[in-house]
Amino acid sequence: MSRSRKRLSVEKNDVVHLAWRASSWGIISIIVFSIFLNLLRFVTPLYIIHVFDRVPASRSVETLVLLTMMALLAIITGVALDVVRKRMLGLWGKWIEEQFGQFFVYRGLSEKSVSQPRSVQELLDELYRLRSFIARSAVRWIDVIWAPLFVWGVYLISPLLGSITLAAMFLVIALGLLQESATREPRRASRKAAAEAGDIVLNAERKYETISAFSMASNISTRWRQTTAAHLHERERAEARYTFYRLTMRGLGECLRIGLIGVGVWLFLQGSLTLGAVFAARILGGYGYRYVERAVGSWRSLKDGMAAYRSLKAQLEIDHDNSVSIHSATSSSALVIDQLSFRYPGQTSYVLRRLSLTLNPGELLVITGGAGSGKTTLSRLAVGLLEPRYGQVRLGDVEVRRLPPDVQMRMIGYLPQHTELFRGTVRENIACMGDADFDNIVRAAKLASIHEVLVGLPQGYDTLIGEETITLSGSEQKRIALARAIYRRPRLLVLDEPAANLDRRSRNAMEAAVSELKAAGSSIIVTQATKSSRWNAMADKFLILGGRTAELSVAPSKGSPKVSELRRVK
Numbered sequence: 001m002s003r004s005r006k007r008l009s010v011e012k013n014d015v016v017h018l019a020w021r022a023s024s025w026g027i028i029s030i031i032v033f034s035i036f037l038n039l040l041r042f043v044t045p046l047y048i049i050h051v052f053d054r055v056p057a058s059r060s061v062e063t064l065v066l067l068t069m070m071a072l073l074a075i076i077t078g079v080a081l082d083v084v085r086k087r088m089l090g091l092w093g094k095w096i097e098e099q100f101g102q103f104f105v106y107r108g109l110s111e112k113s114v115s116q117p118r119s120v121q122e123l124l125d126e127l128y129r130l131r132s133f134i135a136r137s138a139v140r141w142i143d144v145i146w147a148p149l150f151v152w153g154v155y156l157i158s159p160l161l162g163s164i165t166l167a168a169m170f171l172v173i174a175l176g177l178l179q180e181s182a183t184r185e186p187r188r189a190s191r192k193a194a195a196e197a198g199d200i201v202l203n204a205e206r207k208y209e210t211i212s213a214f215s216m217a218s219n220i221s222t223r224w225r226q227t228t229a230a231h232l233h234e235r236e237r238a239e240a241r242y243t244f245y246r247l248t249m250r251g252l253g254e255c256l257r258i259g260l261i262g263v264g265v266w267l268f269l270q271g272s273l274t275l276g277a278v279f280a281a282r283i284l285g286g287y288g289y290r291y292v293e294r295a296v297g298s299w300r301s302l303k304d305g306m307a308a309y310r311s312l313k314a315q316l317e318i319d320h321d322n323s324v325s326i327h328s329a330t331s332s333s334a335l336v337i338d339q340l341s342f343r344y345p346g347q348t349s350y351v352l353r354r355l356s357l358t359l360n361p362g363e364l365l366v367i368t369g370g371a372g373s374g375k376t377t378l379s380r381l382a383v384g385l386l387e388p389r390y391g392q393v394r395l396g397d398v399e400v401r402r403l404p405p406d407v408q409m410r411m412i413g414y415l416p417q418h419t420e421l422f423r424g425t426v427r428e429n430i431a432c433m434g435d436a437d438f439d440n441i442v443r444a445a446k447l448a449s450i451h452e453v454l455v456g457l458p459q460g461y462d463t464l465i466g467e468e469t470i471t472l473s474g475s476e477q478k479r480i481a482l483a484r485a486i487y488r489r490p491r492l493l494v495l496d497e498p499a500a501n502l503d504r505r506s507r508n509a510m511e512a513a514v515s516e517l518k519a520a521g522s523s524i525i526v527t528q529a530t531k532s533s534r535w536n537a538m539a540d541k542f543l544i545l546g547g548r549t550a551e552l553s554v555a556p557s558k559g560s561p562k563v564s565e566l567r568r569v570k
């Protein structure tokens with residue numbers, strides 16, 4: 001098992017290498033197509049030289065027709081190669097997004113840490129930027145490699161014209177660099193203001209009830225206008241500078257073309273160039289300049305694409321799989337909280353300090369404490385959502401955070417303080433948005449006393465929730481969340497303030513479900529802000545959390561006190 005796990009992690013680190021290997025034939029084809037395509041670009045200048053300089057001398061219509069046919073064929077072939085090449089790049093980008101999109105969503109969502117450095121959306125945005133660079137701009141950077149070849153072509157025709165073309169290219173590169181530095185700051189400021197304005201609307205939309213109840217729409221819209229005004233101002237500043245440099249580059253291109261013709265005709269008048277050579281030089285110089293101008297114009301896309309590639313590559317190379325092998329005894333072992341200390345990142349005071357206790361299978365622990373005493377924090381630590389600063393939370397000898405995801409899903413049930421249901425059917429919600437045996441789902445719903453409510457919905461268990469048309473009451477939603485927490489009959493069930501906002505019937509249902517699971521051998525943790533005699537009657541152990549000082553006292557509720565389990569900690 002451990003050997004196979006090792007192999008898996010090696011493969012994971014190899015993902016980038018494998019992706020390059022899988023893409024190698026596509027890349028080679030794109031390079032070969034580019035070579036042919038750019039060689040075919042020389043056909044038009046050669047055609048002009050022959051048609052202007054040779055055909056009039058020979059007066060051969062056959063030669064003219066033949067040359068024209070060959071030139072047309074070359075142009076059509078070039079267009080076909082260009083279309084195929086761009087399509088291949090588009091498909092390559094799509095392939096990358098398909099291959100890695102789900103992987104990043106999975107990784108982002110399965111990170112068990114409050115200090116998770118990257119949001120899923122950030123990773124997906126980077127993947128999108130990489131795809132967008134490959135599909136749209138990469139072709140410009142492939143082509144710009146050929147620009148020196150075109151300058152060399154002009155140089156062969158006339159060193160003077162070659163030097164003019166080269167000078168224009170350096171000028172356009174300089175203009176590109178100036179454009180980049182002149183627009184960097186306003187772009188950054190505009191992006192920041194746009195994100196803030198977007199957040200204001202998104203945040204307000206989620207809290208529309210409060211907004212309506214307090215008639216806050218006018219204040220919120222004023223805040224949005226102020227923030228968005230900054231964004232519009234900065235964007236306009238960036239766009240004005242961008243437009244100035246783009247138009248200057250375009251104008252420089254026109255000047256180059258006119259310059260090549262003007263100087264070329266002067267050389268013709270001097271007798272050192274033919275007219276065909278002048279026009280051929282103008283076309284070759286035009287290609288070279290356009291390649292550089294287009295590449296300079298997509299400089300930002302290259303930078304974004306490269307940054308996205310480096311960042312995604314680094315993500316792929318981190319082996320996030322810290323799960324360990326488990327043995328069969330783990331499923332029947334006690335929950336052990338061993339010298340557990342925790343403080344949130346960036347905070348100086350500890351929420352919990354050196355807490356130790358053991359919860360055997362079939363035991364119920366009731367945690368009581370005032371607001372902010374750490375009940376939710378301890379619940380999250382118990383299910384492995386948070387990483388202890390010191391100490392461990394274990395099932396037997398395996399740290400809960402290190403349980404493999406499939407085992408964790410099977411062995412741990414969690415009812416958070418705030419009910420979170422997902423957009424989907426009731427059935428999917430109970431089955432954690434996966435596929436599950438319907439009998440088990442119904443059994444869990446019955447145990448949570450929500451079955452009758454669910455069969456009364458328009459499409460029963462297949463009713464979509466999270467839609468505006470179906471609104472379940474808070475306690476109904478909580479009972480669905482309870483059904484989700486218990487439908488796998490977890491080994492450890494953690495209920496964070498389960499009785500809050502519940503009516504008597506729902507509370508009875510909750511207690512009955514807990515009592516059944518307890519009898520079946522689950523270890524159960526229930527938190528409560530105020531003492532409830534009903535939970536107390538069922539409890540085997542108590543833990544009383546004592547406010548921000550993290551002073552703890554543990555008292556067994558049944559039988560004689562188990563002193564070995566008591567820890568009084570400062």
Ligand SMILES: Nc1ncnc2c1ncn2[C@@H]1O[C@H](COP(=O)(O)OP(=O)(O)OP(=O)(O)O)[C@@H](O)[C@H]1O
Pocket residue numbers: 114344345347351369370371372373374375376377378417529548
């Ligand atoms: N993500 C977080 N970052 C920093 N501090 C936090 C975070 N979550 C909670 N805290 C702090 O940790 C302490 C314990 O919070 P916790 O939510 O665990 O308490 P609680 O007992 O569940 O409170 P309540 O009964 O009000 O829900 C509080 O002081 C809280 O401000």
